[in-house]
Amino acid sequence: xxxxxxxxxxxxxxxxxxxxxxxxxxxxxxxxxxxxxxxxxxxxxxxxxxxxxxxxxxxxxxxxxxxxxxxxxxxxxxxxxxxxxxxxxxxxxxxxxxxxxxxxxxxxxxxxxxxxxxxxxxxxxxxxxxxxxxxxxxxxxxxxxxxxxxxxxxxxxxxxxxxxxxxxxxxxxxxxxxxxxxxxxxxxxxxxxxxxxxxxxxxxxxxxxxxxxxxxxxxxxxxxxxxxxxxxxxxxxxxxxxxxxxxxxxxxxxxxxxxxxxxxxxxxxxxxxxxxxxxxxxxxxxxxxxxxxxxxxxxxxxxxxxxxxxxxxxxxxxxxxxxxxxxxxxxxxxxxxxxxxxxxxxxxxxxxxxxxxxxxxxxxxxxxxxxxxxxxxxxxxxxxxxxxxxxxxxxxxxxxxxxxxxxxxxxxxxxxxxxxxxxxxxxxxxxxxxxxxxxxxxxxxxxxxxxxxxxxxxxxxxxxxxxxxxxxxxxxxxxxxxxxxxxxxxxxxxxxxxxxxxxxxx
Amino acid sequence: xxxxxxxxxxxxxxxxxxxxxxxxxxxxxxxxxxxxxxxxxxxxxxxxxxxxxxxxxxxxxxxxxxxxxxxxxxxxxxxxxxxxxxxxxxxxxxxxxxxxxxxxxxxxxxxxxxxxxxxxxxxxxxxxxxxxxxxxxxxxxxxxxxxxxxxxxxxxxxxxxxxxxxxxxxxxxxxxxxxxxxxxxxxxxxxxxxxxxxxxxxxxxxxxxxxxxxxxxxxxxxxxxxxxxxxxxxxxxxxxxxxxxxxxxxxxxxxxxxxxxxxxxxxxxxxxxxxxxxxxxxxxxxxxxxxxxxxxxxxxxxxxxxxxxxxxxxxxxxxxxxxxxxxxxxxxxxxxxxxxxxxxxxxxxxxxxxxxxxxxxxxxxxxxxxxxxxxxxxxxxxxxxxxxxxxxxx
Numbered sequence: 004x005x006x007x008x009x010x011x012x013x014x015x016x017x018x019x020x021x022x023x024x025x026x027x028x029x030x031x032x033x034x035x036x037x038x039x040x041x042x043x044x045x046x047x048x049x050x051x052x053x054x055x056x057x058x059x060x061x062x063x064x065x066x067x068x069x070x071x072x073x074x075x076x077x078x079x080x081x082x083x084x085x086x087x088x089x090x091x092x093x094x095x096x097x098x099x100x101x102x103x104x105x106x107x108x109x110x111x112x113x114x115x116x117x118x119x120x121x122x123x124x125x126x127x128x129x130x131x132x133x134x135x136x137x138x139x140x141x142x143x144x145x146x147x148x149x150x151x152x153x154x155x156x157x158x159x160x161x162x163x164x165x166x167x168x169x170x171x172x173x174x175x176x177x178x179x180x181x182x183x184x185x186x187x188x189x190x191x192x193x194x195x196x197x198x199x200x201x202x203x204x205x206x207x208x209x210x211x212x213x214x215x216x217x218x219x220x221x222x223x224x225x226x227x228x229x230x231x232x233x234x235x236x237x238x239x240x241x242x243x244x245x246x247x248x249x250x251x252x253x254x255x256x257x258x259x260x261x262x263x264x265x266x267x268x269x270x271x272x273x274x275x276x277x278x279x280x281x282x283x284x285x286x287x288x289x290x291x292x293x294x295x296x297x298x299x300x301x302x303x304x305x306x307x308x309x310x311x312x313x314x315x316x317x318x319x320x321x322x323x324x325x326x327x328x329x330x331x332x333x334x335x336x337x338x339x340x341x342x343x344x345x346x347x348x349x350x351x352x353x354x355x356x357x358x359x360x361x362x363x364x365x366x367x368x369x370x371x372x373x374x375x376x377x378x379x380x381x382x383x384x385x386x387x388x389x390x391x392x393x394x395x396x397x398x399x400x401x402x403x404x405x406x407x408x409x410x411x412x413x414x415x416x417x418x419x420x421x422x423x424x425x426x427x428x429x430x431x432x433x434x435x436x437x438x439x440x441x442x443x444x445x446x447x448x449x450x451x452x453x454x455x456x457x458x459x460x461x462x463x464x465x466x467x468x469x470x471x472x473x474x475x476x477x478x479x480x481x482x483x484x485x486x487x488x489x490x491x492x493x494x495x496x497x498x499x500x501x502x503x504x505x506x507x508x509x
Numbered sequence: 510x511x512x513x514x515x516x517x518x519x520x521x522x523x524x525x526x527x528x529x530x531x532x533x534x535x536x537x538x539x540x541x542x543x544x545x546x547x548x549x550x551x552x553x554x555x556x557x558x559x560x561x562x563x564x565x566x567x568x569x570x571x572x573x574x575x576x577x578x579x580x581x582x583x584x585x586x587x588x589x590x591x592x593x594x595x596x597x598x599x600x601x602x603x604x605x606x607x608x609x610x611x612x613x614x615x616x617x618x619x620x621x622x623x624x625x626x627x628x629x630x631x632x633x634x635x636x637x638x639x640x641x642x643x644x645x646x647x648x649x650x651x652x653x654x655x656x657x658x659x660x661x662x663x664x665x666x667x668x669x670x671x672x673x674x675x676x677x678x679x680x681x682x683x684x685x686x687x688x689x690x691x692x693x694x695x696x697x698x699x700x701x702x703x704x705x706x707x708x709x710x711x712x713x714x715x716x717x718x719x720x721x722x723x724x725x726x727x728x729x730x731x732x733x734x735x736x737x738x739x740x741x742x743x744x745x746x747x748x749x750x751x752x753x754x755x756x757x758x759x760x761x762x763x764x765x766x767x768x769x770x771x772x773x774x775x776x777x778x779x780x781x782x783x784x785x786x787x788x789x790x791x792x793x794x795x796x797x798x799x800x801x802x803x804x805x806x807x808x809x810x811x812x813x814x815x816x817x818x819x820x821x822x823x824x825x826x827x828x829x830x831x832x833x834x835x836x837x838x839x840x841x842x843x844x845x846x847x848x849x850x851x852x853x854x855x856x857x858x859x860x861x862x863x864x865x866x867x868x869x870x871x872x873x874x875x876x877x878x879x880x881x882x883x884x885x886x887x888x889x890x891x892x893x894x895x896x897x898x899x900x901x902x903x
Contacts, residue, residue: 037538056659061690364659377684377691437652437696441611441642443559445604468604474659476693477682479653494648498550498557 007095034458039190041506042497044464046451049434049489053427054473054480056367058254059377060358060405066415068352070323071343073099076105076310083336085345088414091321098319098332098347107288107312107340115303120298129289136282161274169266176259183248198252205245209238272374325349328415332509354409356419357389359395364404370394374407377420385411387421430480431487433466438491439471446471448481449492449499451507464492466501521830528826542812545805546771551798554643555768558611558738561759562626565741566767567751570734570799575761577732579637579720582614588754598740600729610739613638613656615796616720620727622666623686624674631670631714634796635723635732641665643736644798651681651696654719661719663695669699669714671697687718688726709800736795741768749863763793779810846873 029036056222079101087090181191187201212235216228319338329346332338362366374387387407407421438448449464469483492499499505546552554566571577593599593609600609613636620633634640641653646665653859654663663686671680671694683694700709723729735755743746755762769775781784795803 059662059691345596369661401698418689435652441608441639442557443564443600443607443609444602447605470604470606476660476663476695493652496647498645 011044016488025171033273036130039507041504042495042499043508044451044492044495044505045497045508046438046490047435049432049485049487049491050429051191051429051487052433054433054475054478055424055427056473056475057422057424058360058364058367059422061361061418061420062356062358062417064354064356064409064413064417064419066328066348066352066354067393068349069415070325070347070349070410071330072321072345072347073340073343074319074338075108075340077337077339078105079337080332080334083328083330083332085330087327087330089327090325091327091347092324095321096318100317100338102317105310106337108307111303111307111310115300115307118296118299118303122293122300125289125292125296129286129293132286132289155283158276159273159280162269162276166266166269166273169262169269173259173266176255176262179376180252180255180259183252187245187248197257198249202245202249205238209235209242212238255344267378276433286319317371319344321345323347325326348415354413354415355390355406356409356421357404359397359404360403362401362403364372365392367404368405368423372423374421374423377422385409385413389423428473432483432485433478434481434491435493436479437493439469439481445469449501450489451492458499462505462507464499464501464505465501524826525830528823531819532823535816535823538812538819539816540818542809546809547567550645551643551800552767552770553804554736554738563740563742564738565740566745566764567747568734568736568765568767568799569751569755569765570765570795571732571757572761573731574792575757577735577757579614582612582638582735582758585754586612586681592750595703595742596742598742604856610737611620611639612735612737613640613642613643614732614735616723616729616732617794617796618723618727618729620687620716620718620723622664622670622674622716624683626676629670629673629714631716633716633718633723633727635720635727635729638719640717643738645697649697649699650679651694651783654695656719660724661721662690662692664692664722665696665717666694667698667700667715669700670716673714687722689797690726692718692722705804706797709804710797733794734799739866760791763791765799770806776810776813778785779806780813789835839887
């Protein structure tokens with residue numbers, strides 16, 4: 004029993020020793036252990052100084068007035084004497100050309116031949132049409148002159164009027180003849196033979212009555228004789244009338260034949276005129292074709308003359324002094340009138356550079372502000388000044404196009420990055436950008452505050468609400484209840500909350 | 510207690526021991542799960558944004574077909590402002606500059622970054638808005654940048670990229686070029702290199718550039734994420750608002766409420782979707798932080814199952830033991846009542862006795878004080894008399 008009690012006491016003693024040892028270790032190292040459980044923070048003191056907001060952009064250097072060296076002909080290049088970047092004087096040879104006519108001149112001469120052939124063909128076609136066509140004499144007389152449409156209209160109207168007049172003559176004669184025919188008991192379509200038959204019948208009647216009067220005998224009586232004589236007189240009167248009418252008919256018939264012949268002639272003239280007017284336009288177009296072909300030949304002759312006068316000879320030279328910014332030909336290939344052989348940046352002419360910025364960025368820039376090169380160590384003598392700030396045509400509502408005037412040792416086509424800054428302003432409280440935090444109560448910074456304790460200093464993160472006044476790439480100016488020397492937290496190994504204990508790096 | 514333990518046989522003791530152990534293990538696993546979820550800073554924007562817990566973090570993930578642009582989000586932001594005014598949600602902060610909501614969007618892609626020393630082709634995340642408010646990556650040097658900065662030519666790189674470009678980590682403020690255009694390194698971050706992070710997409714170097722830089726000077730695969738922290742006056746308000754107004758059709762967007770995704774209810778829902786969760790009918794590529802978050806969702810669901818199993822074992826065991834103990838009980842309810850009553854009586858007597866003693870002590874103290882005061886008065890009187898005598902004598 005006693006042994007058991009003794010063992011228990013031993014156990015209690017051991018447990019107490021272990022407990023006390025653990026407590027001792029924890030007491031000695033409590034600060035260290037606690038420190039390691041805290042987030043370690045880095046930061047820096049609030050400073051005062053200047054903040055300059057800078058706007059940066061990249062653009063391509065453009066020449067104010069580039070000079071294009073052009074040729075008007077395609078000639079084979081023998082050798083190119085300059086390279087990009089070379090400085091040339093006016094008159095310096097840019098490249099040598101192969102001998103011979105240019106492709107353009109050869110082409111032009113070939114075209115001239117074709118145009119001349121076309122001219123001759125047009126003349127032949129006109130003559131052929133003129134000679135072989137069945138034309139009214141007036142038409143031939145007027146060929147080659149462009150009469151107005153009214154002239155042709157008058158000719159047609161005149162011919163038609165003549166036909167109509169002649170027709171009325173024919174109609175009048177026919178009417179007279181019909182009336183005469185009617186008088187001798189003939190229809191209007193009776194022919195000359197019929198009215199001659201009527202004349203013959205009337206004559207025969209007179210003869211038979213004359214014979215009857217001669218054959219009169221006493222036995223017949225006087226009454227019969229007087230009747231016969233009376234009949235004879237009547238028959239003679241009728242014959243007389245018939246003879247008169249027949250004579251008139253014969254005359255009118257002859258007149259009708261003449262009038263009809265004239266009418267037919269006039270109608271024929273009218274038809275011919277109608278046909279001729281259709282053809283005259285064809286003739287006129289052929290005649291115009293001749294005129295155009297003649298003009299084309301003349302123009303082509305002029306072109307050839309021009310090309311011959313502009314022919315470059317054996318060389319292409321620089322017209323102005325300056326720097327070669329581009330060479331577009333190589334030896335062995337041909338020049339092209341569409342592309343300049345070389346581009347020269349004339350001496351003493353300035354450069355410009357443009358880039359697009361947001362409206363907010365544009366507010367920080369003014370015309371006349373000096374620009375700096377972002378990689379300024381690469382360029383020594385380049386100066387830039389803001390020349391204009393205009394709405395960017397690609398997005399005029401949101402962007403502005405800032406244009407700089409550049410001077411210095413530059414080349415057109417070169418890409419440059421410029422920065423332009425608002426005038427610096429002085430601020431009392433400047434913190435690194437990484438110190439600024441935000442939640443739904445606004446922007447704030449965490450300041451390390453120290454509290455002394457028997458075991459050493461303890462550091463707490465304390466929240467200070469701030470308002471950001473200005474920022475540049477690395478720092479921000481803030482306003483708030485600050486003295487201006489606080490230590491602000493920029494980074495921490497764990498997320499830090501306001502009021503939380505933190506530790507500083509050793 | 511000792512008596513109870515003595516009454517237990519070996520088998521019962523073992524059973525109770527395993528029950529207690531199971532209970533402890535279950536609670537520990539639950540605690541581990543909570544700790545894991547708490548470590549995901551990308552999912553804790555709501556906590557950081559408001560201490561009151563009245564805001565919610567919402568993430569939208571888009572397919573490329575949704576073709577979301579910055580203009581979509583600007584229009585959404587304007588709509589959000591008026592919706593909050595309509596819902597009478599106003600800023601009651603003393604700070605006039607304080608905002609009710611913050612948002613960010615991002616697009617994956619690739620960029621080629623050059624320094625004077627080297628050129629590296631890296632994965633890039635084109636960011637807009639307050640991306641780094643949502644993703645407080647560990648900064649080794651420098652600071653983050655924001656969509657509201659004057660210049661959008663800052664970049665944040667990881668330490669690998671910084672090392673390849675300059676051979677150092679302390680490179681904030683250095684100028685690099687992307688597509689021939691100078692950019693300023695704003696900060697250097699530490700890239701997470703856990704197994705989960707690597708599998709999620711952080712297995713190569715990464716640079717964070719502005720969306721405009723990625724689109725104009727790099728290769729952008731299109732905006733695929735929009736994140737927002739906004740007031741959530743009633744449960745689910747923020748998520749519903751975003752789903753209805755984000756401007757992408759349902760099969761082109763997935764909306765997640767980050768604030769509640771690791772809650773117990775959400776984990777139970779996830780378990781209920783076991784087997785169907787992996788089915789995907791939307792052509793959405795998640796950013797690495799969402800892949801990590803989804804990975805942890807799975808892990809937490811598994812931990813929840815384990816927690817439930819351990820707690821269930823303990824609960825069943827104790828219930829059985831209680832039932833058995835109740836059946837074999839040698840006590841009655843009246844007996845228990847008397848014992849309790851006796852104990853209460855004794856306790857009360859003790860308290861009374863204590864109060865009596867204190868009262869007596871107080872009275873004694875008072876008496877002593879009175880005596881002391883009367884003594885002092887007597888002494889003063891004596892002194893007064895002596896002085897009078899002396900004056901008379903003079």
